[in-house]
Amino acid sequence: MTLGIIVQARMGSTRLPGKVMRLLNGKPLISHVVGRLVMLRNDAEIVVATGQGPEDEIIERWCRENNVKCFRGQEMDVLDRYYQCAKTYGFTDIVRLTADNPFTDVAELDRLIDFHRSGGYDYTHAFGHLPVGVGAEIFTFVALERSHREGLLPHHREHVNEYFIDRPELFLIGELDVSTAKTAPGLRLTVDTDDDLRRADALARHAAEIWLTTEEAITLCSSSA
Structure with a gap:
């Protein structure tokens, strides 16, 4: 397995423009996303995949200054961006993360x-039980290639996993179980609005230099509700 983690990031968010460079506890949001991956036990190559527009040059510059690989591809066709990035780096399996989820x-x-890996799945995810923005997904390059070839509807191109969801009979799909202590599907730990940003900043400030666990985030958010 040649494992790649592709972090999609662009400046052109509709609801919160430039959010990936907004500050959480004094550091850009994207820095928190990539920084947490130092704790990963599995060997993986990390690539930030952004768009080709001039507004995304700041993301490429951040990557260069922080020794993070950067790939620039289609702005709106995110499926093609992932496919071309994975093909360029020769990944056999790809973890998809987004630069607006600082608490993976x-x-x-x-x-x-x-x-x-052990189940030989085409597509595997950890969504539905964890807080929003905490889970992740992984898929094989073969499955991504099929999605790229056959997923031609607009929502297939905009969201990398939509073809897997629409055509589950074509893929062997696995769903990771989640402990009760980490189950909080109604809690938003993603950053898509100003309220999300304020919540994430408060959590990042509380954690300081120690990476916040999911259990701690759930407890903190519950106590402040």
Whole structure:
């Protein structure tokens, strides 16, 4: 397995423009996303995949200054961006992360990778039970290539996983189980609005230099509700 983690990031968010460079506890959001991956047990190559527009040059510059690989591809055809990036780097399996999720549960990500590998799945995810923005997904290059070839509807191109969801009979799909302590599907730990940003900043400030666990985030958000 040649494992790649592709982090999609662009400046042109509709609801919160430039959010990937907004500051959480003094550091850009994207820095928190990529930084958490130092805890990953599985070997993986990390690439930030952004668009080709001039507004995304700031993301490429951040990658260059922080020694992070950067791939620039189609702005709106995210499926093609992922496919071309994975093809360029020769990945056999790809973890998809987004640059607006600063609290990815890396322990669960390691479990996801192991589960995906041991089960021989085409597409494996950890959604539905974890807080929004904490889970992840992984798929084989073969499955991505099929999605790229056959997923021609607009929503297939805009969201990398939509063809898997629409045509589950074509793929062997795995779903990772989640412990009760980490189950909080109604909690938003993604950043898509100003309220999300304020919540994420408060959590990042509380954690300081220690990476916040999912259990801690759930407890903190519950106590402040």
